[in-house]
Amino acid sequence: MRLLPAKFTKTLSKYWKRWLLGMLITAIGVAYSLALFGNDTIARLDNLWAGERMKLEAPTLDKRIVIVDIDGKSLTEFGRFPWSRNVQASLISQLVDHYKVAAVGYDISFPEPDTSSGYNVLEKLSQTELKDVPVLRQRLEELKPMMDYDGVFAGALQGKPVILGFNLSPDQIKGALPKPLFSEADLNGRELLAYNAPGFEANVSVLTQAAAGAGSFSVVTDPDGIVRSAYLIQQVGDNYYPSLSLATASLYLKALAVKPLMTETADQLSQNQLDSGGYDALTILLPGRKQRVIPVGEAMSTVVQYRGRGGPQGGSFRYVSAADVLTGRAPAELLNGTVVLIGTTAPGLVDLRATPVNPEYPGVEIHANLIKSILDNRFKSRPYWAFVAEAGEILVLGLALSFALAALSPIRASLLGVAVLAAAVGLNYYQYSEEDLIFNLAMLVLVIFSLFVMNVVWGYFGEVRRNRGLVSRFGEYVAPELVEQMSEDPDQYNMDGESRELTVMFVDVRGFTTISEGLTPKQLREYINLYLTAMSEDIRSSHQGTLDKYIGDAVMAFWGAPVAFDDHASRGVATSLLMQASAKRLNQDFIARGWPELKIGIGLNSGLMHVGDMGSNIRRAYTVMGDAVNLGSRLEGITKVYGVGIAVGESTRAAAPEFTYRELDLVRVKGKNEPVAIFEPIALAQETDDATRREVQRWHEALAAVRAQRWDEASAIVAELRALSPQRGLYELYVERIAYFREHPPGEGWDGVTTFETK
Structure with a gap:
């Protein structure tokens, strides 16, 4: 069952x-x-998607928030930055008194006293070198209210809805902090895990006391240098202070207080609550018993929701030049009742931050985005x-x-x-x-x-495994290496025609007609099958050649396509030597069977050839064509004339210099006008014995003597070589050639080239 x-x-x-x-x-x-x-890589991918996700939200202009920009135009009209505090006082007076803005946030701090009026210098002179000039002392007292720029600025801030910015510092204490939002004592024993700064760089005391409040520059720079979040609350000592954005938004909303809020009991704390010591939100208490709740994460931080690409052309916030505000040129309707952030984009002063939406994002606009989120009461948050x-x-x-x-x-x-x-x-x-x-x-x-x-x-x-059967079947008839390569990576290997540097080989059996006459059809088939199998294995398996075709008893192969080899010539020469050795081994078996002797001739040439799928609509083949191919075929036939087993062209010898070669002649084959040098490869140079080297050297001396028409010298050297190797047909050929030239001198213009009129 x-x-x-x-x-x-x-x-x-x-x-x-x-x-x-x-x-x-x-x-x-x-x-x-x-x-x-x-995993850091996955975290980076999440951050990347978070940035792209922000960019997908189309920016909309928020008319409630305006950035007053200390830009290049402002510096041209009112001088280099930092401006004297009396200019800042004029800017505040214009914004509040003339343009009736609702709240101002300064993305600039003032930690040092302003002495640019020169009052301190004059006062010192009145006490030293010019102490005998009573009128100077009196005049300075009269001018002091005008020349005390910090006092002038403080006077402009007094009673105005202005929030100053300040830095939290790890290594110094400077200036005066504003009144805190609350202290540890106000938490009734609970712990609020906010960022606790050991120091600060706040504004000078007179300005802090005059302003409506101050907030810290609270952006959080991640390890990769990107600003993705900001602290809304930060701690110094036992006190907690708001960020510039929280303080400015609270001022605009006329908030009564800002307090941490715990919404669940201790045994139901979320991860965010645990990160913040149990508090998972801030509440802004508003008039009329209303409140605005801001979700917070680790260390009382929130995610900055960036809108647009930032800058005057970013499309999210209006930018107004500070120069236009100071001179009254700015349209009143742009500023009336708005939240103004004062920052700078002037060259050399730009407060740029790397953000998910722009690697050069104005820092002042980070505060603008946070204020917008607070005003909209809408925050992007990750639920517990x-x-x-x-x-x-x-x-x-x-x-x-x-x-x-x-x-x-x-x-x-x-x-x-x-x-x-x-x-x-x-x-x-x-x-x-x-x-x-x-x-x-x-x-x-x-x-x-x-x-x-x-x-x-x-x-x-799985498909590859299934294709292997196909490859093995068709590999018996066409080049299996081509089928396999194309089935594994058809995009890289194709049968399109192209021109490429290749090496081609032609192999033929000597006296095949006589051999066929001396064997029965069955014996001849076995004879040819054994011969072709051995030659094919040497070509394909040993040196990865492409078996092109069988032409009766002849074999055609090439190297360098479809798989490209830089050493295609060396592979071809090595294969030709291996095939001659295989022929000798086969010949011993054939003679033992009483069959005719097997001898083969091999022609090898390298050069530019056309390779690809060629043929007719009825039958096609992946093959090579061109002059270099034709020369390879001619060289195979020439081996009979010179009594050698292998003949290679000059380009093959140059491309495979690691072998020892015997030069045979300078020839002009049928169909070509330019003579070519032809050579017989003997063995790898490192495997050539001293006796063979001496024989080859003496032969080249004889060949030089023939070309110089020094017949007696050439005849003596060839006779010496014949005595060493009487079976070498090459020496017999040159004995006859020297004897002929003795009787029929070629003359002074002879180029030493042998011309063949037949294929």
Whole structure:
């Protein structure tokens, strides 16, 4: 009795390995989402997607927030920066008294007293060198209120809705801090884990006391240099201070107080609450018992929601030149009732920060984005249950894809993978843009991609295994290495025609007509099969040549295509020597059987050839053509004339210099006008013995003597060589040639070239 249906059993047997691997990939994704391990690369991918996700939201102009820009135009009209505090006083007076702005935030700090009026110098002179000039002392007292620029600025700040900015510093204490939002004593014994700065660089005391408040420059720079978040609350000693954006927004909203808020009991704390000591939000108390709640994360920070690309052309906030404000040229309707942030974009003064949306983002606009979020009461936040939702999504989609992709065709699997990926990205963006929820996406995308790639690769190797049978069958008839290469990587290897530097070989059996007459048809078939098999194995297996075709008893092969080899000439020469050795081995077997002797001639040439799929509509072949191919064929025929087993062209010898060669002659073959030198390869130079080297050297001396028409010297050397190797047909040829030239001198214009009129 079967426990499982036959169809299910068959499916399980076919796909269980893929399913198991898919489940393993899914499990890794779930483990990462549950924070069982971390990975910097995945975190960087999440950050990258977060930036791209922000860019997708089209910027809208917020008319409530205006940036008064100390730009190049302002510096031209009012001098270099920093400006004297009396200019800053004029700027505040214009903004508040003339333009009726609702709140001003300074993205600039004033930690040092302003002595640019020169009052201190004059006062010192009145006490030293000019102390005998009473009128000077009296006049200075009269001018002091005008020349005390800090006092002038403080007077302009008094009673105005202006928030100054200050820095928290790890190594110094300078200036005076404003009144804190609250202290540790106000927390009733609970701990609030905010960033605790050991020092500060605040504004001079007179300005701090005069302003409506002050806030810290609180941006958080991540290890990769990107500003993605900002602290809303920071601690110095026992006191807690707001950021510039929180203080400015609170002033604009006429907030009564800002306090930390815990929304759940201690045994239900979220991860964000644990990171912030139990508090997961700030509450801004407003008139009329209203309040505005701001969610916060680790160390009382919040994610900055960037809008637009930043700058005057960014499209999110209006920029107004400080010069136009100071001179009254700015339209009143642009500033009336707005929140103004004073910052600078002037060359050399630009406060630029790297952000997810722009590597050069104006720092003042970071505060503008935070203020907008506070005013809109809308923050992008990562819920404490996000990791559970992400793990669940990976688990469900991962298991579903693990089972589905294994059983689908490549096209359907691709469509399903793209559809699931698009749905995951779309849902993530919807949650971000419409529900203001931040969820990580990188691990889910990696799981989907990994499952798809795993199934594609698995299917690919399955196809490769199936193709091997095809290769083995067709490899008997066409070059199997070509079929295999094209089946494994059809994009890289094709049969299109092209010109390429190659080496071609032609091999032929000497006296084949006589051999065929001395054997029965069955014996002749076995004779040829044994010969062709041995030659083909030497070409393909030993040196990876491409077997082109059999032409009766002849063999044609080449090196350098379809797989390119830089050493194609060396492979060809080495193969020709191996084939001669194989022919001698076969010959011993043939003679033992009483069969005719086997001798082969090999022609080898290198050069530019046309290679590709050539032929007719009826039959085609991957082959080579060209003058270099024709010369290789001529060289095979020439071996008979010179009594050698191998003849190679001059280009082959030059491309394979690691062999020892015997030059045979300068020849002009049929169909070519230019003479070429031809050579007989003997062996690798390092394997050539001293006796062979001396013989080759003496032969080249004889050849030089022949070309110089020194017949007696040439005759003596050839006779010496014949005595050493009486069987070498080359020496016999030159004995006859020297005797002929003695009787018929070629004359002074002889070029030493032998011309062949037949193929």
